[in-house]
Amino acid sequence: xxxxxxxxxxxxxxxxVILARFLGLCSFMGVTTRIDTAAGxxxxxxxxxxxxxxxxxxxxxxxxxxxxxxYLRTVTFILVIASAVQFTEMTIKKVSPELFQMLGIYLPLxxxxxxxxxxxxLLVEGHMSFIASTLFAFAxxxxxxxxxxxxxxxxxxxxxxxxxxxxxxxPIAFIVAGLLAMAxxxxxGIATS
Amino acid sequence: xxxxxxSVEGIARVVGVDGATAWLEPEQTGGCGSCASANSCxxxxxxxxxxxxxxxxxxxxxxxxxxxxLHVGERVVVGVAERALVSAALTAYGLPLATAxxxxxxxxxxxxxxxxxxxxxxxxxxxGLLLARLVARRLSMRGELAPRFLRRAPVNPPPxxxxxxxxxxxxxxxxxxxxxxxxxxxxxxx
Numbered sequence: 001x002x003x004x005x006x007x008x009x010x011x012x013x014x015x016x017v018i019l020a021r022f023l024g025l026c027s028f029m030g031v032t033t034r035i036d037t038a039a040g041x042x043x044x045x046x047x048x049x050x051x052x053x054x055x056x057x058x059x060x061x062x063x064x065x066x067x068x069x070x071y072l073r074t075v076t077f078i079l080v081i082a083s084a085v086q087f088t089e090m091t092i093k094k095v096s097p098e099l100f101q102m103l104g105i106y107l108p109l110x111x112x113x114x115x116x117x118x119x120x121x122l123l124v125e126g127h128m129s130f131i132a133s134t135l136f137a138f139a140x141x142x143x144x145x146x147x148x149x150x151x152x153x154x155x156x157x158x159x160x161x162x163x164x165x166x167x168x169x170x171p172i173a174f175i176v177a178g179l180l181a182m183a184x185x186x187x188x189g190i191a192t193s
Numbered sequence: 194x195x196x197x198x199x200s201v202e203g204i205a206r207v208v209g210v211d212g213a214t215a216w217l218e219p220e221q222t223g224g225c226g227s228c229a230s231a232n233s234c235x236x237x238x239x240x241x242x243x244x245x246x247x248x249x250x251x252x253x254x255x256x257x258x259x260x261x262x263l264h265v266g267e268r269v270v271v272g273v274a275e276r277a278l279v280s281a282a283l284t285a286y287g288l289p290l291a292t293a294x295x296x297x298x299x300x301x302x303x304x305x306x307x308x309x310x311x312x313x314x315x316x317x318x319x320x321g322l323l324l325a326r327l328v329a330r331r332l333s334m335r336g337e338l339a340p341r342f343l344r345r346a347p348v349n350p351p352p353x354x355x356x357x358x359x360x361x362x363x364x365x366x367x368x369x370x371x372x373x374x375x376x377x378x379x380x381x382x383x
Contacts, residue, residue: 036201036278037278039278039282040278040279040282043282043283043285043286044282044286046286046290047285047287047290050290050294054311054314061307091322092285095285095326096284096325096326096330096338098329098333098338098339099281099285099325099338101255101338102273102277102278102281102338130307130310130311131307134297134314135294138290138294
């Protein structure tokens with residue numbers, strides 16, 4: 001149990017997908033203009049990363065490893081992720097058309113989010129059990145969502161701030177992102193993954 | 194979208210009127226398809242076909258009670274409660290994930306095998322989706338998920354970049370507070 005908790009803390013805070021591994025940076029800059037959209041995107045990404053990592057683990061162990069097809073890993077994982085997104089979209093549409101109308105716009109954006117593929121490839125490197133890899137993927141995506149919401153909150157405040165003309169726009173956003181990354185460095189040493 | 198006191202607003206276009214019901218299509222204001230290369234990568238809103246943004250927007254058409262005498266082609270501002278987006282996301286994604294992880298955790302602690310854990314998680318996921326369906330139905334009955342008509346939007350808006358107004362020369366203002374020049378206002382994900 002303690003190992004799982006440390007694994008999750010490490011994945012979410014110490015080795016954060018965005019701030020330590022630099023994955024999913026486009027959505028980090030692009031979908032963080034408002035807190036509610038960042039939270040919606042974060043939850044959708046959390047769901048897709050966790051579900052696709054479960055499928056990726058099964059494909060890796062029962063197909064790629066079993067038949068010595070490791071060289072097809074990246075292509076196979078991309079296919080699995082695209083299928084997971086499509087499955088999610090179809091399921092949400094079936095479960096509740098109202099929810100699909102409200103949230104459906106985020107799903108196609110996740111297909112090309114490199115954080116999803118990055119987490120899947122990290123799982124393979126980790127040689128973890130199914131439950132450990134699922135918890136690692138879940139914690140990684142929770143860390144992603146956490147940073148998205150924090151950064152969206154900072155950007156909502158930045159809009160109201162008097163930023164010097166030279167720094168306005170992406171420069172101040174990148175400076176804030178850098179400061180946020182430095183703040184997350186404070187978690188280093190708590191746990192490793 | 195802009196923030197009102199208690200609602201998230203978006204612009205939609207009336208694409209059909211059927212008696213007391215109006216059909217609306219949300220306008221794509223951000224996300225993939227809003228960059229300068231949208232038409233070359235197939236994400237442009239002007240293109241049709243499977244998987245394109247135009248196709249996805251068409252799939253997200255919704256209805257409103259036409260109490261404001263809306264006509265086809267009109268642009269209107271619609272809104273949902275500010276917390277509705279987050280509660281909808283929690284219902285659709287959070288609930289199934291929670292049940293799947295709980296089922297997987299219980300199975301792992303009792304049986305310990307990967308296959309049993311995987312089967313339990315799949316079962317938990319399906320249970321969570323069924324629960325999400327019930328919760329979504331309750332939210333829908335309360336009217337929390339339905340967009341409301343707020344006001345009419347300008348019919349012919351001035352040409353806009355994804356992040357704000359374009360100046361006369363077509364160049365974005367560098368250094369405009371609150372707008373990030375060169376960004377797409379969201380959606381491009383790598």
